[in-house]
Amino acid sequence: MDIIAAGELVRHAYANTLLNVSHRFDVGGAQAFFLTDGTLVIPGSNEISDYPEFNLNISKIKGDSGRFYHRGFLRHAQLVFTFAKGLQPKFIIGHSLGAASAQIVGSSLGIPTIAFASPKVLSGSKKVRGEHHVVNYQRMDDPICFMPPGKKMFRHIGKTFWMAPNTLDIGFNHKVLEYIKIIKAARTNPKLPQRWPV
Template sequence: MKTLDVTEAARIIDRMDRGLDGPDVVETIDLRGVQAAMLKRGILYIAGTNEFSDWFEFNFDFIHDRAPDAHGFRMAAGDSGAIWHAGFLEHAQIVYAFAKPQKPAFIIGHSLGGASAQIVGASLGVPSLSFGSPRTHLGRTHFGREGFVLNICRTDDTLCHLPPRFFGFRHIGSVHWLSPPVSDVEEGHSIASYAELLEQGPLPPTFPKAWPPSA
């Protein structure tokens, strides 16, 4: 099975965040605040929040009906019946429609893009790497294909701790927490800080350097 180096994935995101262009780009989508690009080698890149208004649209949309047990977060059921943060699901559904005919070999994303990578990766059964992503799913139910998803979170990245776990939210897939030598709440969320920590360490002994891990 093909694998993708985790540090390389972070560097690809860092580069692509500067614009959906370059010699590796095969096809792109830019629709309703959702941006993604299909790259050579079968890598689907999902952009994070493009503008401040996008963040509020997909992360803090409080104007719709809320599930009574969602503690103020707007929730929605996916096709499988699973309950998701509605903003993340809405974003992921747009990416899913773009990604499915592309048949990606890998999916990568950071922040809001990482939230989509969780959902789309589990839906398509595609190895997915999510950096600095919030928790997307409400409930303890596990899905058959969420084993394709790897979440990389820094302990000083506030977004990784939201929505709160004690409200019943969780990341789907595997979650690996990285502890930087010096905590930096202001910069800890940036994809550049993730790439730097992956390159310089320290990394836990069990941290997978490539995804999916080779048998």
Template sequence: MARINLKDAAVFAQHSYKPQNFTSPRIIDSLDKDDVQAHLTENGLLLLPGSNSVLDYLHYNLRVFQVGNKRYRLASSDTEHGASGTVWHQGFLVYSRKIFDWLGQRRPEIIIGHSLGAAAVQILSKSYNVPGIGFAAPRPKKGPGRVQFDDKCLSICRVDDTVCGLPPNFNHMGDARFLEPKANNWGLDHSMKNYRAILEENNGPDAVP
């Protein structure tokens, strides 16, 4: 099974906002349509950027709310069943489907994302039954129970990141690891720069399946 160091995954997630920074592995295809962004590398790494600012998220500038000219809300009533029957937040599911359709017959080996991208990581990790790592992950799944293929998905969250508690009445897919910073900056530490910093100061396993 593919494995990746969490600190390396965080570097990939941060660089996904500026794909020109990638020299290895080489990006072979990118999606930028209907406010959906994704990058696929030559070794099957699927990178999903989101929003580096919690203020963008809270002000509804996060792209998921304007997918294909349709606006989505962070409401507990806005849900839809996926192909497996799992109930997801509708906006996150629509976003993930656009990435799924873009990939076509291609199958990622590992999926890494941040913020909105981390919401899509949780859905697509289940869709492909492949490892997924999401940083600053919102909660896309309706219902608290475990579902099939959620054992390969990990969400890395800061306890001082408001986005990790949104939407209300939803849950993370798979396992969510909440990291406590030495200095709490409640509600504002959402950027990948802050997630890379907390990985440096926290001890614990640094690789996941």
């Protein structure tokens, strides 16, 4: 899938203007959209309750894989996983809290996954099964990509590409539109894949 097209799908999910939606999910604070082409789109935080329920619930908890995850992100992923498993998606895209969930769901199901602005979700350096299916696109000027803080507590699942703006850009560059902009600007960078899987 084209990375910019993936970003546009997330942007439309936030704006509630996604086309070709065959199934919608909104349970327990988690939202997701299943498109007719088999793509699962998971937007991020859009309610105040997402913060205590998911984002700030940072203790470790053991998942079905036997590995330890960020408690709040695993809870969100479990909700989305229940929805996604029966639909058998061909592709997963997520942003922010949705990217945290996408990393877990995508690796668990072994499905190509693009995560934008993803926080860290997994404890330990050992790879999980299906990790090679996941890619993270991260901005160096987006603090959410470094959350929770600390190198030893949690890490991202999958391959991670860090992007830095050409000029100093003071501000909170977390919105998916800011990711679309920086990816478009980096189209000539051969190290930044424009499609996933490559």
